[in-house]
């Protein structure tokens with residue numbers, strides 16, 4: 001049975017990716033598996049898709065829930081054509097202004113859960129399969145005021161690019177998606193402590209455009225997907241200029 005697995009499918013770019021995969025992979029998939037905590041949202045999405053779906057309303061930071069998901073994979077033994085890891089969050093604010101528990105939660109979901117899910121699902125992937133990992137342009141350099149989130153996404157980017165190389169022999173590609181700010185529910189959580197990056201929001205992209213670019217880049221088996229000229233320019237600048245200098249300069253653009 002050929003399937004797609006999408007985490008973070010209850011909102012934003014995960015949900016948009018599920019919708020696009022539903023349209024694009026018309027004859028290639030038997031089922032689309034949707035993962036996130038909010039069951040009603042997943043049901044709403046499932047009802048709007050043409051493909052048969054399975055809903056996994058679970059917290060990816062809960063080891064027991066993840067083990068149960070692993071068990072289902074084991075029982076069904078599917079052929080996973082595409083895995084999309086879109087579950088993720090961040091909390092803005094100075095490091096000491098945010099609870100340690102929240103920082104740990106970011107690392108657990110963005111790094112640990114993504115790594116576990118990728119490892120688990122890879123056992124069910126064959127030649128030609130694709131993995132899409134939602135990193136961020138925050139991965140390109142350290143971000144004071146969003147330090148743990150940026151570090152977690154630097155992990156996702158580094159891990160994904162290395163894994164892409166490792167999996168070449170198996171004919172499986174990994175694309176790290178690195179958008180700048182995207183208009184989703186992400187900011188409801190990111191700004192909950194009152195910190196707001198007005199400057200960043202000037203570069204706000206639409207989720208449809210970011211997801212389209214990501215799917216095209218994954219189709220071409222690119223290791224990294226960066227949407228919009230502004231973010232491509234930011235990527236290049238972070239490769240050329242010392243990060244210390246950029247961090248100093250960005251202090252004046254909040």
Ligand SMILES: NC(=O)c1ccc[n+]([C@@H]2O[C@H](COP(=O)([O-])OP(=O)(O)OC[C@H]3O[C@@H](n4cnc5c(N)ncnc54)[C@H](OP(=O)(O)O)[C@@H]3O)[C@@H](O)[C@H]2O)c1
Pocket residue numbers: 007008009010011012013014035036037038039041058059060061085086087088089090109134135136137178179180181182183184185186187
């Ligand atoms: N929006 C941006 O500006 C932006 C920019 C660059 C990168 N990104 C990254 O892109 C990805 C998608 O973000 P988005 O913008 O689409 O944000 P979003 O709308 O807030 O979506 C985040 C998704 O993660 C799921 N999630 C959160 N905690 C979870 C948990 N413990 N277990 C399982 N699922 C969980 C949420 O579902 P439930 O709440 O139902 O569990 C939701 O479906 C994230 O990795 C984010 O870091 C976002």
